[in-house]
Amino acid sequence: ENLIVILVILQNIVNMDVKKMSNPITQISVNKVFYPLTDILYYTRNTGVYIGHPLETPKHKYAIKKPIPIGRVNLVKKEANTLRQIIHPNVVRYIDHSEDPTEPYLVMELVDETLDGLIWREKISKEIIVKYLLQMPSFLNLFHRLGIAHTNINPGNIGYDISMNLKILDFSDAISCQYPSKQKIKCNSAAVLSPEFLLNDEINPLTDTYCAARVLECLLFGDYIVADEPITTIQEHYGHLPDSFFTLYRMMTKENPLERLKGLNLQKRVEEVIFDLEHVEVFTSNLFANEK
Secondary structure (H helix, E strand, O other): OHHHHHHHHHHHHHHHHHHHOOOOEOOOOOOOOOOEEEEEEEEOOOEEEEEEOOOOOOOOOEEEEEEOOOOOHHHHHHHHHHHHOOOOOOEOOEEEEEOOOOOOEEEEEOOOEEHHHHHHOOOOOHHHHHHHHHHHHHHHHHHHHHOEEOOOOOHHHEEEOOOOOEEEOOOOOOEEOOOOOOEEOOOOOHHHHOHHHHHHOEEOOOHHHHHHHHHHHHHHHOOOOOOOOHHHHHHHHOOOOOHHHHHHHHHHOOOOHHHOOOHHHHHHHHHHHHHHHOOOOOOOOHHHHHHO
């Protein structure tokens, strides 16, 4: 019943914004810019994301993220401050933001596609999986260097642009996180899948590594595997994948975070998998054979 209520509320918000879309315009930003909103990209429980452009330059299309409910200025400032310190090809680019007390918002690079969208449209290919593997160490190593934990690495928060670059989205739950400190979290994020959260309600700098490995399940199966040992399910249905793939997954999902792959060791293991996958058809599996 609670889910139905939430869906109804979100639908009402969508309907109201659609009606306003004939002449929507944001409050002024910190850079003294107004942004007309032209389309709705998507809604979650906590945010509405739109396509917009600077009032004076309609050809420049951006993603405009507004919190739900409105007025959550500190949330917008926190994410804006995080993104402003990151310039990286695998992180969505900060453009601008508003600290208006009633209508704060964040302006970012527009990334139309996500891995989640590709999964739902059954567009995942070997090429996309290889691209994910190749670029995964780069953004994980970046977070480790910056001393932050994203906490919500999942297919819905991984953009995919026309140049086939991954773009990590949604830093609203990102926190400063360095060893030996651990952080308590209370949020609906991918970090809740990790052993450290399940055992202690905690995350650490290598929680993102665990989450990134489990994205591979979604790319292969369309969703997370519900099992005590997900790797067993992967091996049952994708036994033709090279041993290096299973070694990589196993070493990224170790129960003890300190034993998980990072840095050059992670990069080396990924390169081995890419080499071994060269002549392997990823989707030749018993899973799909049984569905015919």
